[in-house]
Amino acid sequence: MLSFTLLGSVVMSKNNVPLTRFRSQKEAxxxxxxxxxxxxxxxxxxxxxxxxxxxxxxxxxxxxxxLARLRKQLGDDAFDITRKTMALAPGRxxxxxxxxxxxxxxxxxxxxxAETANRLMRQLEAYTGEFCTDFYLKDGDNFxxxxxxxxxxxxxxxxxxxxxx
Numbered sequence: 001m002l003s004f005t006l007l008g009s010v011v012m013s014k015n016n017v018p019l020t021r022f023r024s025q026k027e028a029x030x031x032x033x034x035x036x037x038x039x040x041x042x043x044x045x046x047x048x049x050x051x052x053x054x055x056x057x058x059x060x061x062x063x064x065x066x067l068a069r070l071r072k073q074l075g076d077d078a079f080d081i082t083r084k085t086m087a088l089a090p091g092r093x094x095x096x097x098x099x100x101x102x103x104x105x106x107x108x109x110x111x112x113x114a115e116t117a118n119r120l121m122r123q124l125e126a127y128t129g130e131f132c133t134d135f136y137l138k139d140g141d142n143f144x145x146x147x148x149x150x151x152x153x154x155x156x157x158x159x160x161x162x163x164x165x
Contacts, residue, residue, distance in 0.1 A: 001014070001015060001092065001093060001094060002014050002035075002074065002078065002088065002092060002093035002094070003016075003093065003094045004031070004032070004035040004036075004093065004094070004096035004097070005096075005097050006032060006035065006036060006096045006097060006098040006131055006132055007097050007098055007101065007126070007127060007128045007129050007130070007131060007154075008128045008129025008130070008133055009129070009133060009134050010028070010032065010132050010134060010135050012028070012031055012032075012035075014073075014074055019031075019073070019074075021073060023066075023069060024066065025137050025138065025140075026050050026051075026062075026066055026137065026140070027066045027069060027070055028135070029050060029135075029137045029140060029143050030046065030050065030063075030066060030067075030070070031070070031088075032132060032135065033046070033049065033143070033146070034086070034087060034088045035088060035093065035096040035099075036096050036098050036099060036131075036150065038087075038088075038095070038096075038099060039087065040080070040085045040086070040087040041085060041086055041087060042084060042085060043060060043063060043083075043084055043085060043086055044056060044059075044060065044084075046063060046086065047059035047060045047062070047063045048142060049140075049142045049143050049146065050062070050063070050137075050140060050142075050143055051063075052140075052141060052142045053139070067079065067081065067086070077089055077092060078092055078093075097126065097128075098131055098150075098154060100126065101123065101126045101127060101154070101157075101158075102153075102154065102157060104123040104126070105120075105123050105124075105157050105158070105160075105161050106157075108120045108123065108161070108164070110164060111164050111165060117165060120161060120164060120165060121165065123161065124158060124161050124162060124165075127154075127158045130151055130154075130155070131147070131150050131151045131154045132147055132150075132151070135147065
C-alpha cells in the first residue's frame with residue numbers, strides 16, 4: 001500500500017518502506033501530483049506539466065519512460081493507466097495527508113458547538129507544515145507553479161479554519 005506525506009517534508013512509502021530510489025525528480029513530482037489530485041488525469045496534461053519545454057511527442061515519451069520505471073518500483077498494479085489517462089490505482093494507496101486535511105476542513109462549515117470546535121482543532125493540527133516544503137523541480141516551471149498555487153490554497157484554507165475557531 002502506498003502512502004504519501006505531503007505536508008511538511010515529502011515522504012512517500014510503499015508498505016511503510018520509504019521510496020528513495022528515484023532516478024529523477026520528475027518521478028517523485030508525478031507521484032506527488034497524482035497523490036494530491038486523486039482524479040484521473042490526461043496524459044498530455046501531465047506530460048506538459050513536467051516537460052513544458054519539450055514537444056508533446058517527446059514529453060509523452062518521457063512520461064512513458066518514468067511510468068515504466070515507477071511500475072517496476074511500485075508494481076504494475078500501482079497505476080490505473082489508459083492510452084489517454086492515468087491515475088493512482090484505486091485502493092492501492094492511502095489518501096495523501098494534504099487531501100485528508102482539505103476534505104476534513106471542507107466538511108466543517110461552521111463552529112456551533114464545543115464538539116465541532118474540537119473536531120476543527122484536530123483537523124487543523126494535521127497541518128504539520130507547508131505543502132511539499134522541501135520539494136522543487138528543476139526545469140519544471142509548470143509543476144512549480146502548480147506547487148506554489150497548491151501551497152497557497154492549503155495555507156488559505158487553514159487560515160480560514162483558524163478564523164472559524
